[in-house]
Amino acid sequence: MVGQLEFRSDYFGDRAAFTALVDLLFDTFEIDIGQLDRLGGPDPTSMPFGYFDETGRCVANFSAFSTPLVINGRRVHAVGYQSGAVRPEYRGQGLYRDLMQRAFAWAEGQRFEFGMLLTDKPGLYTSYGFRVIKQHMFHGPMPAAAGVLPCRHLSIENDADVALIRSVLIQRMPVSERFAVTGHIEEFLLNACFDPSIRLSHMPDHDAIVAWREGAGTFHLLDIASRDIPLLAQVIAAVQTRAERAAVYFPTDRLGWTGETGRYEGSCDLMVTGDTDALLNSGPFMLSPLAEF
Ligand SMILES: CC(C)(COP(=O)(O)OP(=O)(O)OC[C@H]1O[C@@H](n2cnc3c(N)ncnc32)[C@H](O)[C@@H]1OP(=O)(O)O)[C@@H](O)C(=O)NCCC(=O)NCCS
Missing domain, CATH: 3.40.630.30 (Gcn5-related N-acetyltransferase (GNAT))
Structure with missing residues (x-):
């Protein structure tokens, strides 16, 4: 054959x-x-x-x-x-x-x-x-919201919004210094297409794209693309959520917030090869759902 x-x-x-x-x-x-x-x-x-x-x-x-x-x-x-x-x-x-x-x-x-x-x-x-x-993901009570401008909600179906998201992704800084992708533009966009429960919002004062969803009183923060990662307190002010708890799906070292660590059970296992010592010694981490491939 x-x-x-x-x-x-x-x-x-x-x-x-x-x-x-x-x-x-x-x-x-x-x-x-x-x-x-x-x-x-x-x-x-x-x-x-x-x-x-x-x-x-x-x-x-x-x-x-x-x-x-x-x-x-x-x-x-x-x-x-x-x-x-x-x-x-x-x-x-x-x-x-x-x-x-x-x-x-x-x-x-x-x-x-x-x-x-x-x-x-x-x-x-x-x-x-x-x-x-x-x-591992991170969860805990919400911090107090810090004053920033409200965000604008984007649609992955809208060409102008896609252009804006791409332009931010091209220049993004890693969402974490502990473990993050630095590019991954296509995966971010495709993941947003594949899962309609993912909401994308633009924070004007940070020129940040926030990927998130909400449910059962919890604000789920999936990823942030920006040259200047905002604090969690600023994100929740921009999104104007009333959720009482936060769950973050990437290491929180840039967010000015630390939660408890919880095991992340995705539909797939993350497998790695090569020099994994640095990663395994760096503390709990996960690959952002928007970077999944
Ligand atoms: C999994 C898949 C890609 C295997 O393709 P395939 O051409 O039948 O695989 P091969 O005949 O080349 O077998 C390669 C090896 O994988 C093993 N293997 C095959 N199917 C497997 C399965 N479902 N689970 C675990 N191992 C499997 C074989 O035993 C073989 O092992 P060996 O090299 O030690 O002899 C195919 O079944 C498929 O497309 N499945 C649906 C999509 C999928 O699951 N893709 C993988 C996503 S990570």
Whole structure:
């Protein structure tokens, strides 16, 4: 079967091949990354590895991408892996093993010092040196609101709002010095599209995009993109929430607030490989839900 397939890498320049990947991911996960067309296009650092049949259908894929991080104050040259799928009729024949090996070999050649992925099947990756690390969120009573201008609520469906969000994301500072992505523009926008419960608001005096949701008396702070991260007290004043408790889904070192630590149970495990000591020694952390990939 594999003999009838064409292997391709770095194929996003070919519109038909990219569309074939969009179809594979939609058929596998029911997510539409074709929305990237109106959000500014795919991540330019993405390095897809895939197999295509004679009709041009993408039957298997695994992608690597550059994801610069800050860990404990240090900039880290990191690689992420995503978009792993094989069409049902091609499973069990070693296609995914082949694509993983190609992607990991490519990343080794790029000298990334740290690799990460999110998965509900950690067993796929343990033999390649990945291990699951626990993630933690932070929760506690709200601080008193500090006086700032009210925010404007944005819509991910509105082109002008998308342009504003992109412009802020391009210049963002890491939301935490302990653990945060420094770029990840496409993931932020896609995650906001995929989950309609996520609200995006613009704080004018910090030129900050706040990603949040509210429920059961709790204000859930998911991410902040800005060149100047506001304090939690300022965020809650801008959003004008009446919630009594806060839950924050990234390390809170820039927020002027500390909560209790709680285990974060997402639908996927975070797996990492490489020099993980700095991360594991830096205290509880999690990858912001807007940076998930
Ligand atoms: C998981 C998936 C990508 C595997 O593709 P595949 O081409 O059938 O996998 P392969 O035949 O190349 O097998 C590769 C290895 O993974 C193992 N494996 C396959 N499916 C697995 C699963 N569901 N859970 C754990 N390990 C699995 C195989 O035993 C094999 O191990 P080995 O290299 O030690 O022999 C495919 O079943 C799929 O697309 N599933 C739905 C989407 C998904 O879960 N993607 C992964 C997201 S992280």
